[in-house]
Each structure stands twice: as structure tokens, then as C-alpha cells.
Amino acid sequence: MSETLALETPEVSVTPTPHTASEPSGTLINGRLQGIFEASLVWIALLGAWFAAAEYLPLGANPLIPSPAVTARALWESLPELWVGTLSSFSILIPGFLVATVLGIASGLSIGSSPRLQRAFFPFARVAAPVPPTVYIPYAIALLPSFKLSAIFVVFIGAFWPIFQNAAAGAHALEQRYRDNASILGLSGFEFQRRVVFPAALPHIFSGMAVGLGFSFILLTVAELFGANAGLGRFVQYYADFADYPKMVAGILYTGLITFLAMTGLEAIKRRALFWQR
């Protein structure tokens, strides 16, 4: 059941470190340096290709591929505006994602650990979860009093399902030994949920949160195309409309960086929270 329930969870792996565990510890530093070296090759190659394209392709006066130097200047000049955009975007992303996390975990755990609630809710979840959250955007905007609220709602929907499904799968997969242990100690109800089911399901929950956070960024930037007056997605769209490609590319790079930092932050929280897993 957990197989059909769990959403596909692509591993969010940040800079793979290519050394095997069997390597003797003396070569660990070498292995790490080698990893950095190999990763930087890709970066250098990409940057070189960008340079070459901007330099040698006949792209006209306002090239669609602005050179790295021009883009860097545009990025530097746009930083104050991008910062305001970041704050605006995060004022949508954070409430949406947090509410999705809290509700996703609470409902996922309570439904996932009760066979009756599973029978009642899973058929609905199986139909509702796969609906692409982007289709709710126009309706949310019509339904809710402000653009901001609609955007928060859409981010919430996008992040909720993966978190809910993974929390439910985690609660459902609670190992018999933990159940036995809890029964022996007389743990039940909320105490059982809080001290046993929740920590045991945390690995699942973090996978769901990583997927949910990815969805949040996608939905945020899409929603901003519909009516925001600031924000990261809005920034890119705005300068694309003016054919200001250096700023547009700068906005794309900046958004990529912010997304990467958010993912890395979540990954760090996960590593801290799951310290007990070896």
C-alpha cells in the first residue's frame, strides 16, 4: 500500500562526492579534492560555452544570450530589486509551505496510522493528489480576496500532497518493533503519535518536504506571473517583457541560487534532525 501511496520522491542530492566507502581514510582528502576537481570541470565547461556563445554567435545588438560580464553587471545592479522580490516571494512561500508542513504532517500521521482512516481517506487522496496544482491558480485568484492569499493557497496545495503522502506512508510503515515497544510501555493516543510515530516517520517526512519545497518554488513563480507586483518569478517575466535579457538571465540565475540555498537549508535541518540514523 505504501508503494502506491508514496509520491515519486526524487533524491535531492547536492554536489555528489564521488568517493567510495571502501577507500582507506588516507585517500579521503584526495577523494574530496578529486570530487571538487571533477565538479569544477563541468562548471568551467558550462561557463566557457556561455562565453563562446555570447562572443562568437551572431546574436545582434540585444543578444538573447548576454555575455557573462554583462549578466554579472545586470545582476549587481538588480540586487536591491531582487532583494525586495525575494522578500515578497518568501512572504508567499513561507506561510504556504509552513501551513502545508504542519497540516500535511498532522493529517498524514493520524490517517496513516489508523487503518480505518486510511480506508476512508486514501481513495480521495489518490484522486486529489495528482491534480496539477497550477490548474487551481485562476480559481484561487477568483475565490480569495487578495492575490497574495491566492498565491499562498496555491503554494500550500502544491506542498501539501507530497508531505501528506510521505507522512502517511511513514506512519503506515511504522516498524512492528516500535509498535511493540510502545504497547509494552503503554504509550497511546497523542503521546504515541508524538514520541513514536512522528520521529519514526521523520525520514519519510523530510523526503516529502523536499519534494514539497521544490513544488512550492515552481508554484510560487508560476503564480507570480498571474498578478504579482513583486517577486522572483515576476522579476523575470517583467524584464522579459521589456526584452532586457541581461536582467532576465540575472533573475533566472538568482532564482536558481535562492532555490538551491533553500534546498540546502532543508537538507541541513534534515541531517540534524535525523542524527540518530546511521
Added chain:
Amino acid sequence: MSQGLSLEGVDFSYDASRILSGIELSIPAGQFVTLLGASGSGKSTLLRLIAGLQFPERGRLAWNGQPIAGPGLERGVVFQDYALFPWMSVVDNIAIAIGKARPATAKVGRIAEAKDYLSKVGLESAIGKYPFELSGGMRQRAAIARALALGSPLLLMDEPFGALDPVNRARLQDLVLEIWEAATPKKTVVFVTHDVDEALYLGDRVVILGSTPGRVIADLAVEFPRHRDRRTLFTSDAFHELRESIAETLAADTLRQLVAA
């Protein structure tokens, strides 16, 4: 009704195959019983029934005359290899048991009491640690501390030292005996093992389960005086005689099974 544990006509099946058949057992309070059997004899299942984690198909289980209808704090369990919650520190694992057994204890008191139990099992050094930081032997010490912290008069131990190396296994056997002998009133212990030496060294009585289905095929008193010494006991003739007769009983049951198959 007498004090202690009583099992009457207990049958248990799983997936249409009979695991336990007609188990009759009466264990007076304060007795240390070892439950010996080959794998597949249903000895762990029997322990789970006594713990109230599973229910029999037929028959009656009772502790001090009260039917067993589920897990209860008067029956503490030590499992083989997974007694602790890995996300809680060792102290918290024990404090949570104290909190359930004696809810009136304030948090500070629980922690202090948990530390006492940990030093009782020789784990002062592990107080602030997490289970993943401990060796197998230390984890089982902590598990024993937790079972003791529950204050249960009946202690159920399911091959608790099965995964340990011989040195640690011997140390923990001695620890269990030491604690059991020192306590008043004595705890009733049901200790599951497949190791004949362990069964004889620890028990007042060895109950042997035969296989497919599990049923009692022998029930022997072990009358070696207490405060047993491992070295003198293991080299004594009386020990060897008992050991041989148990080995024969187990071999005969294995043979019977082979013939039946």
C-alpha cells in the same frame, strides 16, 4: 487464584499453521523459568502471548488470577535486539518508562531515577548517549534498566543476549542473576533462549518446547544452589547429566519431526 502466571490449554495459529498447541504452564511468583526450544518451537510467540502483544486462538492466560487482555505495566519485556527508541537518548528511553509507570513523578525525578537504573546496570558512562552510540551489550543493559524501571513484577525476556558475543553474554547473564537475586520480593522471570547452558545457568526450572507445533515436551527443576558460580557449575557432573538429558530430549523431538516429515 494463586499468585503467578498460569497458562491453560493455549493454542495459537498463524496463517492456518499451528504454532502452539495445548500449552499448560503454571509459574509461581518469584520463579526464574527458562523457556528452551529450537527455532520454530514458538517460544517467542508464547512470550508475546504472555506480554499481551498477541492473543491465543484458544485457552486462558492469567497473571495473579487476572486474565491477560493486552500489554500491561506489570509485565515488562526485554526484546532481543530492539528494545530502545533510537531517536531518544538512553536516559530518555528509561525516563519515558518511569513516566508511564509512575506518572506522578516530576520530570527531574524521572531523569534522576533513570540515571539510578542506568548505574545499576553499569551504564553510568552512557547516560547522555544515544542508542546508536552504544555497543550491542550496552544497549541490552539499557533495555534491562528500562524493564527494571517499569517496576514490573513479571519480567519477560526474549533471547535478550542472542545477538551478543560470548563474553558480553556471560557478563549480562551474571548481571541479570545478580539483580534478580538481590531483589525482594523476587521478580518472576520468563526467559526465552535456545542455549542449553544459558537455560541451566539462569533458571530455577527449564521448560522445553518441542517443534511444529510448539508444545511442552519437558519441564525440569534445576536444583543447583543459587549464587551459582559459572566455572564450578559448568564442570560439575550434575550439570553435565542434566545437559545431556536435555540434549537428548531436543534431539528426540528433532528426530520425531524428521520422521513425521
